[in-house]
Amino acid sequence: MTNTQATKIAVLGTGGGGRAHAAKLAGLGYEVHVGTRDPQATLARTEPDMMGNPPYQQWLADHPGITLNTFAEAAAAADEIVINGIDGANSVQALTAIADAMAGKVLIDYAVPYLYGAEMEHPWPTPWGTMPKLDPCDTDSLGEQIQRALPAVKVVKSFVTQEQETVVNPKTVGGGEHTMFVAGEDTDAKKAATELLTAYGWSDVLDLGGIVTARGLEMHAGMHSAIGLALGLGTPFGVKVVR
Template sequence: MNISVLGTGSVGQALATRLIGLGHTVYMGTRNVQDSLNKTQPDNWGNPAIGTWIRENTSVELLPFKEAVEKGTDLIVFAMNGHAAFQCLEAVGEQALQGKTMLDISNPLDFSKGFPPSLFVSNTESLGEQIQAKYPALKVVKSLNTMSNPIMVNPAILEGEHTVFVSGNDQEAKTQVTNLLKSFGWQERNIIDLGDITTARGTEMILPLWVRLYGKLQTPFFNFHVNMAKK
C-alpha cells in the first residue's frame, strides 16, 4: 500500500519503520520539510531527531502534510500530538482527505499544567469524534492509542495475551485497519472492535491510567489485557 504517516516523532518513526519492513511505500508528512531536516538532536528519551532518522531511512519521502496524503493514497496514519490534529488536517485540506481511511493514534493529552497530563476533551466526547465530525467524508479509525509505540508495531515483545482496541463508524475502514494490525502481529482474538467512533472516549480516557502506570513501573513495556470468562 501507499501510506502517509503524519508525524515525525518517535511514534511516526516506529510506524514508518514497521510499514517499510512489511513492503509498504511510506510518505511522511511534516509542517515544514527543511525545518524537520535541520533537527538532529535526539529527544529526552534518546529517540533520533527526524533530520537524522530520515537520512538513515532513504526509502521514506518527507513531504508537507498535503503532499504526503496525496501520495499515500491507501491509508493515512495520524501519529502526532492530539493538540496538532486540526492544524495538521486543515493543512491537508478536506478534498485530499475525502473518502480515505485514517488510523488515528493520537490522544488529547494536555501538558499545560505540567506532568502528569490531563485530557483536553473527555467523558462526553473524544478527539476521534471531533475529527470525524469536522471531516465527515474521512473514515476515522481510532486504534493503537493505549500503548507505547514499540508494542504497537510488534506486540510479540510482550509475553502473553494483551489487547488492542478499534473504534470507528465505517466497517470497511475498520477491517482495513484490523488487517494492518494483524500484519504487525496482533492476533485476531486480541483485537476488540468496540463499535462506533464514540467508543474512542473510553480508550482515550485510559491514558491517565497509562501515564500513572508508566510512572509506577518505570517502563513503557506493558499493555492492558481483557480476559473474558469462558462460556
C-alpha cells in the same frame, strides 16, 4: 508478513511514534510517505527532539526508501490508509487543513488530547512533571472531533492504548497475547485497520463500536500511565481482555 504490492501508506508526524510506524511499515514492504509541517525545517534540525529522539535527518538516512513530505503531500500519496501521529493539541487544525487530500481514505488516529501546563485543582505529580489534562474528556473525544471536522474521511481510533513501539511489535510483550482496540463508524475502515494490526502481529483486536467509544480509548491514557509508573518507567506491558 510482507506487503508484496507495495501499497502506499502515509504516516503524519516525525516523533518517536511516527518513526516506529514508518520503520515497521517499510520493513513490511509498504511504500511509506511521512508527513511533517515543514520538511526543510525538520531536516535542518541537528539536536534531538523533546523526547530525546535523534535528529530526523539522521533517522531518515538510516531508513532508506522512506519519503519525507508535507502533511498534504503525504496524505495525498496514500492509497488507502493515513496514520495520524500529530500531537493531540494540533491534530484537528492540521488535519482540517489537508482534508481534501484525505477524502475517502481511512485515518487511523492514535493522538491523545493532552493539554500541557493546564491549571488543575488537584495535579497528578509524576517523575516527568505534572500529568497533562485530557481535553476533551467525558462528553467528547479527539477522535469524534476529527470525524466531525472531516466528514469525508473514515476515522478509526486505534493504537492509542499502547506505546507505539509495542503497537508495531506486539509480540515483544507476552508473546503478543494482549488486546488492541478499534473504534469508528465505518466497518470497512475498521477492517482495514485490523488488517494492518494483523500485519503488525496482533491476534486479538476488539471492535468497540462507533467513534463515540474513542472517549474510553483516550481516557485510558491515564490508566496506561499509572500502570507504567507502577511497573517502572520503560517497562513494556500489555492489557488483555479476557472473555
